[in-house]
Amino acid sequence: MSQARSLSVSSRVDSVGESHNSSTAGVNNSNNREISGSDAQARPSLLSSDERAVYQEALQHISREKKEDDLPEGVLTVSLLKHQKMALAWMVSKENSSHCAGGILADDQGLGKTVSTIALIQKQRSQQSEFMSVDSDRLKYEALNLDEDDEGEQTVNDEPKKDQGASSSSTADGTSIVEPSVSQSNTVPDKMAESKKKAKAYSSSGSTTRSMARPAAGTLIVCPASILKQWANELADKVSEGAKLSVLVYHGGLRTKDPRELAKYDVVVTTYTIVANEVPKQIADDDTDRKNSEESSAGNKRKPPSSAKSKYKKKKKKLKDSDFDLDSGPIARVRWFRVVLDEAQTIKNYRTLVARACCGLRAKRRWCLSGTPIQNAIDELFSYFRFLKYDPYSTFSSFCTMIKHPIARDAVHGYKKLQAVLKVVLLRRTKETLINGVPIINLPPKTINLNKVDFSREERSFYLNLEERSRQQFKAFAAAGTLKQNYASILLMLLRLRQACDHPLLAKGNQSEYGGDGSIEMAKKLPKEVVIDLLAKVEVGSAVCSLCNDTPEDAVVTLCGHVFCYQCIHERITTDENMCPAHNCNKTLSLESLFSSGALRICISGKSSSAGASSSADDESSSISQSSYISSKIQAAIDILNTIINTDALTESDTMESNRNRVTPVKAIVFSQWTGMLDLLEFSLNMNLIQYRRLDGTMSLNLRDKAVKEFNTDPEVRVMIMSLKAGNLGLNMVAACHVILLDLWWNPYAEDQAVDRAHRIGQTRPVTVSRLTVKDTVEDRILALQEEKRAMVSSAFGEDKSGGHATRLTVEDLRYLFGI
Numbered sequence: 001m002s003q004a005r006s007l008s009v010s011s012r013v014d015s016v017g018e019s020h021n022s023s024t025a026g027v028n029n030s031n032n033r034e035i036s037g038s039d040a041q042a043r044p045s046l047l048s049s050d051e052r053a054v055y056q057e058a059l060q061h062i063s064r065e066k067k068e069d070d071l072p073e074g075v076l077t078v079s080l081l082k083h084q085k086m087a088l089a090w091m092v093s094k095e096n097s098s099h100c101a102g103g104i105l106a107d108d109q110g111l112g113k114t115v116s117t118i119a120l121i122q123k124q125r126s127q128q129s130e131f132m133s134v135d136s137d138r139l140k141y142e143a144l145n146l147d148e149d150d151e152g153e154q155t156v157n158d159e160p161k162k163d164q165g166a167s168s169s170s171t172a173d174g175t176s177i178v179e180p181s182v183s184q185s186n187t188v189p190d191k192m193a194e195s196k197k198k199a200k201a202y203s204s205s206g207s208t209t210r211s212m213a214r215p216a217a218g219t220l221i222v223c224p225a226s227i228l229k230q231w232a233n234e235l236a237d238k239v240s241e242g243a244k245l246s247v248l249v250y251h252g253g254l255r256t257k258d259p260r261e262l263a264k265y266d267v268v269v270t271t272y273t274i275v276a277n278e279v280p281k282q283i284a285d286d287d288t289d290r291k292n293s294e295e296s297s298a299g300n301k302r303k304p305p306s307s308a309k310s311k312y313k314k315k316k317k318k319l320k321d322s323d324f325d326l327d328s329g330p331i332a333r334v335r336w337f338r339v340v341l342d343e344a345q346t347i348k349n350y351r352t353l354v355a356r357a358c359c360g361l362r363a364k365r366r367w368c369l370s371g372t373p374i375q376n377a378i379d380e381l382f383s384y385f386r387f388l389k390y391d392p393y394s395t396f397s398s399f400c401t402m403i404k405h406p407i408a409r410d411a412v413h414g415y416k417k418l419q420a421v422l423k424v425v426l427l428r429r430t431k432e433t434l435i436n437g438v439p440i441i442n443l444p445p446k447t448i449n450l451n452k453v454d455f456s457r458e459e460r461s462f463y464l465n466l467e468e469r470s471r472q473q474f475k476a477f478a479a480a481g482t483l484k485q486n487y488a489s490i491l492l493m494l495l496r497l498r499q500a501c502d503h504p505l506l507a508k509g510n511q512s513e514y515g516g517d518g519s520i521e522m523a524k525k526l527p528k529e530v531v532i533d534l535l536a537k538v539e540v541g542s543a544v545c546s547l548c549n550d551t552p553e554d555a556v557v558t559l560c561g562h563v564f565c566y567q568c569i570h571e572r573i574t575t576d577e578n579m580c581p582a583h584n585c586n587k588t589l590s591l592e593s594l595f596s597s598g599a600l601r602i603c604i605s606g607k608s609s610s611a612g613a614s615s616s617a618d619d620e621s622s623s624i625s626q627s628s629y630i631s632s633k634i635q636a637a638i639d640i641l642n643t644i645i646n647t648d649a650l651t652e653s654d655t656m657e658s659n660r661n662r663v664t665p666v667k668a669i670v671f672s673q674w675t676g677m678l679d680l681l682e683f684s685l686n687m688n689l690i691q692y693r694r695l696d697g698t699m700s701l702n703l704r705d706k707a708v709k710e711f712n713t714d715p716e717v718r719v720m721i722m723s724l725k726a727g728n729l730g731l732n733m734v735a736a737c738h739v740i741l742l743d744l745w746w747n748p749y750a751e752d753q754a755v756d757r758a759h760r761i762g763q764t765r766p767v768t769v770s771r772l773t774v775k776d777t778v779e780d781r782i783l784a785l786q787e788e789k790r791a792m793v794s795s796a797f798g799e800d801k802s803g804g805h806a807t808r809l810t811v812e813d814l815r816y817l818f819g820i
């Protein structure tokens with residue numbers, strides 16, 4: 001396909017493989033950028049009348065842009081860096097703004113958004129305390145009218161008089177960090193049912209109807225389960241003894257059921273899954289809204305029938321009046337002073353349950369933290385705007401009319417206006433940003449190398465064979481007009497091609513050594529028809545894992561019939577909640593009730609057989625499809641690792657810094673998106689006597705923590721091999737100064753995030769990144785798609801001059817990916 005191919009970043013295939021990610025809103029601009037107000041000087045003529053307030057605020061923010069703020073000495077254990085002082089001043093001014101109290105802190109990963117947020121909490125501590133003490137003095141509450149975000153009447157008194165589930169041991173003594181342990185027996189569904197019963201009982205006994213019945217609570221931090229601990233640690237480590245915040249880690253099956261308990265803490269840290277489970281989803285206006293806006297953009301001015309409108313109103317009313325507390329957990333039954341979404345790209349798809357649930361949280365101030373708020377499409381901004389209540393863009397129709405459609409009509413002016421809109425609500429600095437000509441942070445440089453690997457003759461022949469068969473299949477679907485119906489099968493074919501670039505064995509679709517086989521005993525107890533039905537589901541190859549949005553690796557099916565990657569669902573069950581994450585399914589899951597096709601086959605026939613998509617062919621290439629075969633990519637990675645390990649740390653001048661580095665061994669992190677590839681790599685690492693640790697989604701958080709600590713501190717351990725899905729967020733791994741990416745992800749920002757585990761504050765050495773790709777394969781085309789995504793994101797932030805337009809992945813894109 002020609003270079004002139006239009007930008008096509010999609011909600012659909014872009015959704016492939018991108019859901020775990022976020023990072024440097026990609027914009028690894030090689031050119032340094034000076035913060036300047038001029039970008040935001042969108043012409044007033046671009047703005048409609050109800051956007052004047054936004055425009056005025058944008059102008060004001062330009063003048064405040066370089067202001068700094070700080071905390072009194074002794075509050076934090078570290079001094080704020082210059083850009084963090086600027087962030088603090090901006091965040092405080094945003095919280096005091098009448099228009100939209102909060103915003104998006106979108107600094108690059110590793111620039112210290114966590115520390116900036118802790119500084120904000122401390123800076124505004126007296127305001128938060130005042131808010132929290134309002135409950136004890138309701139008259140004062142009414143006079144202050146603090147909770148503007150609370151929409152008023154609720155029919156249910158949510159204060160249980162006697163809560164059997166409340167944690168008796170936890171106290172708010174000002175210093176404690178509490179995490180109730182997980183109990184399999186006390187499941188969330190049980191708790192929800194119980195809380196519903198209670199709420200009904202109170203409601204029928206004629207309890208009060210005022211929103212004031214909700215306790216006022218402090219700051220809620222919502223983050224992925226994998227970084228809960230890191231938040232708790234940072235809150236403990238970065239705050240001085242005399243200024244300690246009381247922190248509750250709200251997680252696990254034994255967590256309190258009493259909202260008043262949450263209201264005792266300065267900070268509550270929890271996960272997105274818990275919010276999704278405990279907060280009734282926001283009123284579903286988006287579909288109607290979206291439909292209208294798309295109709296109107298197409299020139300169809302037809303209004304929705306009034307009956308539809310009134311039905312919607314009725315539904316809204318009904319939800320508001322009676323359902324809210326009946327469906328909700330404690331987290332939804334308090335009024336928060338502030339809600340902070342860390343790794344906020346988790347809600348980038350506004351239609352997801354988690355995005356809606358976050359919007360349903362009651363809060364006075366709202367923040368999104370993300371190094372990569374836009375990854376695939378401009379629509380993602382809408383989800384943040386809705387959460388932030390950033391009017392007039394917080395309804396989809398306004399967002400389309402005022403932002404999306406102008407970009408589609410005229411990319412240059414449309415993006416210019418978007419930059420102005422973002423100026424009010426988003427603060428972003430990259431590691432290359434300059435303040436008064438000085439880099440905001442003194443990090444050693446990062447060099448990214450694209451290492452083109454050559455296949456061996458046998459590998460090339462295996463790949464070409466697979467590619468030809470995929471092309472024929474694609475053409476057959478196209479000829480039959482069934483491309484759309486076979487979308488998931490096409491993604492599976494693409495997956496096999498991508499995997500073949502790593503190792504022929506992966507492309508065979510064999511289950512890796514992990515993968516749900518422990519469930520054989522459980523499967524044997526099921527009726528045969530159920531087993532056959534489950535086997536059909538897991539083998540049909542048409543499913544997409546709803547956790548990572550990619551074709552499942554080591555597919556397993558749950559008893560409720562939903563298919564996931566083993567790693568993704570294992571991680572969810574062991575580190576977060578044990579309810580099935582499939583849409584509208586809340587069945588309780590356990591590790592024993594995840595079935596691989598192998599386990600199910602054994603139950604049916606007594607013996608296992610592989611059902612890989614390409615298992616029938618390539619007998620002649622069987623020698624390269626063994627786990628002992630060292631593929632060209634693995635060999636390339638091992639060569640790099642051997643060079644790193646055998647090379648002295650630094651050859652530069654004999655400064656004190658280099659002396660210090662010389663005694664610290666050089667270490668590397670190796671990422672792959674497939675645990676099967678990590679298994680294969682382990683074989684070669686062992687052969688080469690290279691000491692390593694491993695981190696993937698099938699490991700408990702404690703084991704992961706241990707692996708990271710050992711990698712960071714044990715001089716003998718030189719390599720960390722990591723799953724991109726499990727290891728690209730939040731972790732600090734500055735012991736490594738080399739990063740190897742074994743394969744390409746659809747979304748380049750996942751790669752940036754991975755790299756920034758090493759390239760962050762605390763890194764003292766230059767960081768080298770090796771991206772391994774195989775020549776003349778599907779990977780060339782993935783590289784091209786990645787560039788398109790970067791161009792779109794850069795345009796949105798005004799970080800380069802190219803205009804672009806994001807749409808879903810089209811049939812044309814698929815043709816392109818298959819080289820047709």
Ligand SMILES: Nc1ncnc2c1ncn2[C@@H]1O[C@H](COP(=O)(O)OP(=O)(O)OP(=O)(O)O)[C@@H](O)[C@H]1O
Pocket residue numbers: 078079080081084107108109110111112113114115116370371729730731732756760761762
């Ligand atoms: N002012 C400071 N002084 C000392 N260390 C700091 C400071 N600010 C941040 N750090 C450290 O730098 C590292 C990166 O900070 P942090 O995790 O807050 O970055 P982040 O922007 O939230 O990154 P990510 O987006 O990857 O989560 C952490 O180890 C943190 O403790």
